[in-house]
Amino acid sequence: MSSELPKQYEPQQAKQECLKFWEDNKFFNANPLAKGEPFSIVIPPPNVTGALHLGHALNNTLQDILIRWRKMQGFNCLWMPGTDHAGIATQAVVEKRVKEEEGKSRHDLGRDLLVKRIWDWKEQYEKRILGQLREIGSGCDWDRTRFTLDSVCAQAVRSTFFQMFKQNYIYRGKRLVNWDTHLQTSVADDETFTETVKGSFWTFRYPVVGSDEFIRFSTTRPETMLGDVAVAVHPSDERYAHLVGKKVRIPLVGREIPIIADGILVKKEFGTGAVKVTTAHDRNDYACGLRHNLPLINILANDGTIRDGFGVYSGLDRYEVRKRITEDMEKLGFFEGKEDRDIELAHSDRSKTPIEPILSDQWFVKMDHLAQLAIDAVKDGKVKFYPERYADTYLDWLGEKRDWCISRQLWWGHRIPIWYSKCEEADLIKVFGTRNDVCWIRDNENHQWLVCALNDIPADALGKDLQIVQDNDVLDTWFSSALWPHSTMGWPEQTPELQKYYPTSVLVTSRDIITLWVARMVMTGLFNTGKIPFHKVYIHPKILDGFGETMSKSKGNGIDPLDIISRYGADALRYQMAHLATETQDSRMPVSNICPHCETLVAVKQEHMYMRTRKVTCPNCKKVFRPGGPWPFPDPELLTACQGSERFEQGRNFATKLWNASRFLFLNLEGYQAGNIEIHTLPLEDQWILSRLQRTAEELTSHLEEFRFSESMRTQYEFIWSEFCDWYVEMSKGRLKDENKAVAQRVLVGVLDAILRLIHPFMPFLAETIWQALEEVCPVRGIPEPSRVEKSVVLAAWPKYPASWFQPQIEARITRMQELVRAIREVRNRYLLDGRKLLDIKVRCSESIATDLKSLKAFLTHLGGVGDLECGPEVLRPSQSASHLHPDFEVYISLLGLIDVQAELVRMEKTIVEKQKQILAIESKLGNEGFVAKAPPKVVALQRETLHDLSSQIKVISENMVSLKQGN
């Protein structure tokens, strides 16, 4: 019965086999009707804009770790997967593509055709994204995969909008949007960029009505004078105090406008201290207008010309008007001066022309009450942030209670379920009066009815003569994302999923969407279901590139997780992801292009970013390639590099290490017999590794409970590599060769079984592959009582051991032995002694330690190459020996004929100097009355003890030096 593990771990093969095995068995499919306390997570749905990058790999690896771990703990788990339609971003990408390929604008294509094209794009990228998630190992319930624009989500969106509208949470209002006068469309904030342009800063004056005074102000946009509705000064500005409440006359249009005091809009020191207020064309002015109940005067037409009603200026382009107005003001004597100035101006990403803030009708969600609900949920501790400080971000933002503009002038998204009609209310009552899925309110400004409906209203619903037309706009993407935790579970239907898995257990996300997404989920969750959407929010760090910048597609510094998986394996990727999920810090990940010709890693430089560099010459093979990154298409003439990073080698190496240790076991399992184990009769080394295992499992569990992923990974690395492989496996080698190997095999297999369970949430492919191999040789295993194990490590129970396994006295004995071995190895290395040559050693120590060391002689021989061992209180230093001091013992290694007396003396002298330095430090501490009086007695005692040890060590070293000098 011998089974071998292949010489090499093949991560690609392991991945394919495991994925098939898991999916065929539907291990991760949730059953809301089954038993078990629920543990659920909804995925932060990736945008279908493009492929996933390393940030997603991090986000999803952490979620998967939690899901796999909780599943092993016996929870009834659901991880809900899906993607987000990402309105603006996706539409922009597809529009750009259409433009590039066919030279057509969206208007050329028309709404229906463009939307269809976007659906095609969505199908393609959704497939790719879900594929990437799968390859990472994500244990999602794929059968439940949702999309924010699918029918289930659409129903939730409709219901939410309808209820909010009915309860007056949704209203129609004015808002300044970024208007692209060239494309004649509004653009989102993130579709704009600011650029510094040469501009001017004009100063004018307005005459105060009924006085001979003037008020001076400055502006960079004189044409907006036409829309001025007030002049504001600071309330505490004495220069203008007497003018507040009076009026000024705008010379060119003759309108009289008030002088108001506004401490928010105006900064006393800036400019003249007075500001013209143009509510319809400036955000700050608009806000000021709301505070002071000022009117709105829209001066701009959609094409950037001045609207009708402004006399000679009407119909002219705004820049022409700017010129004319400055000239006209000067002629009238109201011009005070002009200075050149660099101006930060918002531009449209798409047309590259300057943005005009323009007033338009939009839909809003009233935030006061909803925000308060969400604030209370966190303040009352119902929703908890990890790390806690992120609650501040959340609370600060919600505290502003700014109404949420939910309409977007796009075609891709949930169309706003509002219909307009200029009919009589009687018509509405006649047609919809008996229906509870329709409601309406009056829009007096535009003399029409705003009708909201749960189900679409046909254009002829009111009859042939009365038009009823749907709003053209769509909802902000975040409106549907905000419903994600309950919409994906079928709300508003009371589905079994909703009852079992909602509220979800934890949300895992990154900090930049705490406000946009997390806060809104809490709001809508409470509004729709009366329940919070999740109990905990874990915020993980961000992965930055080697220069400390966030990774993004446009910069071209992102990494495709599949590149990493193909080079280092998914386990290595996950290892590294968990490893860098620390509490505080973002993590830098220097990226390299891997030369497609010779595999050399060529570090990405900043000039490679933003797709500026299309060709890179490999410094090794001198051949040319295209750097890796977000290139839309393959280059027919140039090979594109994959990307990689040395950071992932640690994970790959760790996987290999565990693989090889397992392989060693497999080579020594002949004759394996399952059997009971009595822990307290086991040899010392077995009790030691079980003690360490108990501690490791306990620590790991508590790390995971507190989302300390990085520490979880470190704890495991340390246990598996340093304790299990470096010491325990070595210590058990002897026993595997003798006739009593049965127990050694059982313990080794038992510990490996435990290791596979513990490592599984982190490195599932590796764990499962070894688990399956172990299945063939020892399906019955475990400590203390073996049992038939589960068919997959996914289904195995998470380890938890009795506290009695932890034996500090045994750990101390092993630690001392290890220190002795290290001391011997150090001498061996110092003299470059043959590793195989046994060394006779003498150890001066107490009687009890001597007894202990003698009992560990076999290990000392195997691990430290000890030949003769003499120990006890009477041991004398042999002549010409190297020595090493330890608080518990002095070890002497005879180096007859080998010793370099001079070098040894120098080294000893150096040690003495170091120890004396420490003595001085401690003595000064102890000499300090404050320390002795105020420090805890324990700390003081420890210092005294250390002082004592150091002195006696110096004494011993000095004696050894004397005898060395004398030729002994």
Next chain:
RNA sequence: GGGCGCUUAGCUCAGUUGGUUAGAGCACCAGCUCGACACGCUGGGGGUCACAGGUUCGAAUCCUGUAGCGCCCACCA
């Protein structure tokens, strides 16, 4: 401008409530192919904990300030 963070070895990062001589991985140096593993083994070198003050018997850790960096928000008439 407001808010939240960060600055520890050449690089990337740990460092729990202040308490012996500040840790890890990579890189570096030296030695090692002895039957799991060179993606390895053994040992070693390397740090004024950004800077300046303060609190304390005692500070990488707490407070203040300065400099640099990152992110989010608001962006200036």
